[in-house]
Amino acid sequence: MSELTLVVGSKNYSSWSLRPYLALAHTGQPFREVLVPLYQPDTTAKIAQHSPSGRVPALHHGSLLIWDSLAICEYLAETFPQARLWPQDKEARAVARSVTAEMHSSFSALRQNMTMDLHARKPGQGRAPGVAEDIARIQALWNDCRARFGQGGPFLFGPFTIADAFYAPVVTRFVTYEVELDAVSQAYRDAVLELPALKTWSEAARNEPVLKRSL
Template sequence: MPQLTLVVGTKNYSSWSLRPYLALAHTGQPFQEVVIQLGEPDTTEKILRHSPSGKVPLLKHGELAIWDSLAICEYLAETFPEAKLWPEDRTARAVARSVTAEMHSSFTALRQNMNMNIRARKPGQGRAPGVAEDIARIQVLWNDCRARFGQGGPFLFGRFSIADAFYAPVVTRFVTYGVELDAVGAAYRDAVLALPSFLKWAEAGRHEKAIAKYE
């Protein structure tokens, strides 16, 4: 099988990179990583050596290059169906794709005011207009998915899925900024934080020396 290589940004900060990393790790397939430090003078030049979009993440599978976190995850789901990255039930799968797409395209206030920063603790910060509404909407989504489809495991659809990979960076933000969650949200947060693949990513992020300019 062709070599899998995932090009990612600084692990402490790159929420977009964390998502396909978790999905790829869940497949159990061996892969190489290329980590590009964000916020450096030569960051764009280094990314362009790999990615035509000038952004990370990017997955290389042999001669094929796939950019955009959701496109990468969909490719992994198709290429490694045994990993069951989407729920098997059609209804659950449709909802999982919906909540994933909402995360991919929405929650702008949360993204802009609560940057992912795994090693930082900033309780009470980032509470700009619109952030509270984003947090409330996310908790509604989590509660709905857990109530309707969460049997059989601690994740949004029971078993780990792409939806969980997409909400993992939100979990880190809630920890960093001290966001209080209801019982369902807190249990889900803890399940994501306990993922071996997440723990490995977070440990690497904590030991990175680079500090992005926006920090």
């Protein structure tokens, strides 16, 4: 099989890189990582060597190039069906795609004011207009998925899926900014934090230099 290479940004900051990393790790397939440090004078030029969009992440599979986090995850689900990156049940799968797409396109207040920063602890910060509403909506999503589809595992649809990969960076934000959560959301947060792949990513992030900006 052709080599898989995932191009990612700085692990402390790049939430969009973390998402396909978790999905790819879940497949169990060997892959190579190329890390591009963000916010450096040569960052744009280095990313351009790997991604036509000028952004990370990007996945190279042999001669094929896929960019955008969701597109990468969809490709992995199709290419490695044994990993079951989407729920097997049709209804659950439709809802999983809906909540994933909502994460992909929404929650702008949370993104802008509670940026991913695994190094930091910022209790009480980031509470700008719209953030509380985003947090409430995310918890409502988590509660609904766990109640309707969460049997068989600790994640949104029981076993790990792409939906969990997409909400994992939000979990890290809730830790960084010490966001108070309801009981169901706390349990889900703790389950995500125990993912071995997330622990590996977080350990690598701790060894990176602290930068002035975050993504």
